[in-house]
Amino acid sequence: xxxxxxxxxxxxxxxxxxxxxxxxxxxxxxxxxxxxxxxxxxxxxxxxxxxxxxxxxxxxxxxxxxxxxxxxxxxxxxx
Numbered sequence: 001x002x003x004x005x006x007x008x009x010x011x012x013x014x015x016x017x018x019x020x021x022x023x024x025x026x027x028x029x030x031x032x033x034x035x036x037x038x039x040x041x042x043x044x045x046x047x048x049x050x051x052x053x054x055x056x057x058x059x060x061x062x063x064x065x066x067x068x069x070x071x072x073x074x075x076x077x078x079x
Contacts, residue, residue: 026035035041066072
């Protein structure tokens with residue numbers, strides 16, 4: 001009877017790598033939103049922060065453009 005360690009040594013290294021990736025790799029598609037890996041989660045937070053920073057910057061530039069000269073009304077109050 002073979003032990004677990006002997007089976008792992010005798011297995012093809014490429015197949016072993018694929019098996020480990022299937023078990024420990026990040027899921028694809030919508031399941032990727034369930035990842036709790038700290039690296040992936042940190043990247044997600046950084047990307048989200050940058051997106052909101054850019055949206056806020058664009059809105060700030062629109063407000064500054066409207067306030068640059070009197071009676072500018074290219075932007076409605078509903079924005």
